[in-house]
Amino acid sequence: MNQEKLIQCFVSALAIDGALVTDELKYNSIPQWDSTAHMMLVAELEAEFDVMLDTDDIIDMSSVAKAKTILAKYLD
Amino acid sequence: MNSDKPHWPPTFERYGVTLTPIEPEHLEMVRQWRNSPSIQQFMLDQREISEAQQQAWYSGLADDSSRAYWLIMFKEQPIGVASILAIDKTVGTGEPGLYIYPEQYRSNIVPFCVAFALNDMAFFELGLKRLDAIVLSHNSAALRFNIKCGYQQLGENSLGQIAMSLEPQSYIAARDPLARFIRY
Numbered sequence: 339m340n341q342e343k344l345i346q347c348f349v350s351a352l353a354i355d356g357a358l359v360t361d362e363l364k365y366n367s368i369p370q371w372d373s374t375a376h377m378m379l380v381a382e383l384e385a386e387f388d389v390m391l392d393t394d395d396i397i398d399m400s401s402v403a404k405a406k407t408i409l410a411k412y413l414d
Numbered sequence: 415m416n417s418d419k420p421h422w423p424p425t426f427e428r429y430g431v432t433l434t435p436i437e438p439e440h441l442e443m444v445r446q447w448r449n450s451p452s453i454q455q456f457m458l459d460q461r462e463i464s465e466a467q468q469q470a471w472y473s474g475l476a477d478d479s480s481r482a483y484w485l486i487m488f489k490e491q492p493i494g495v496a497s498i499l500a501i502d503k504t505v506g507t508g509e510p511g512l513y514i515y516p517e518q519y520r521s522n523i524v525p526f527c528v529a530f531a532l533n534d535m536a537f538f539e540l541g542l543k544r545l546d547a548i549v550l551s552h553n554s555a556a557l558r559f560n561i562k563c564g565y566q567q568l569g570e571n572s573l574g575q576i577a578m579s580l581e582p583q584s585y586i587a588a589r590d591p592l593a594r595f596i597r598y
Contacts (some may be wrong), residue, residue: 348420366521371519371521372554372555372559373520373522373526374525374558374561377562379478379597393595393596393598396595397523399522
């Protein structure tokens, strides 16, 4: 998986600095990652990685680490 | 027809969620949710609700078609409460509200599923023409959420409350790009 592309998706959707995008970053842990930003993130990830996420995966994508795990499932 | 079930408000299922009338056995769970700091902090009325007050509130809902409260069901679990208050079918207005209790369902697509079900109910089942909302100015997530759902921001009063309104056309324009991610 292209890690740089993943980080850019978070930077763009959450409007945060790339340095904040670590595996430990969880939704709701910063004000920028709310439900609205989450949907922008999903749109970014689907467009950049050319995948279509299941709704349950959209719900489960609760951290950067989790996003990597979920995306990897679609990119295998 | 099952005469034991209330006819108001109607049960509504869409976007993977079901809005179902609140039954007496749900009252204590709903009261606990409503009194929890995570929910209470965003309510216009932040007073603690007693069992007696909860019962009185519920009794007052019977046959009151100007107010509708639903339990939100998701994956067959109750997760929160949705409402439309001040329903005026003559003018075509109402005041929606919702809260979701489990933290894992608050900051992703689930609030949109619930809001879309509630708005579809309001506009396309009840026939309302405009929804009015009041959001506390410090509740930035709710403000962003409502704007993403198509609400227009009208202004802020001296109490730090922001008035917003939503009409069907702007709602549909906002809903459709997001609803494509709801794949149930």
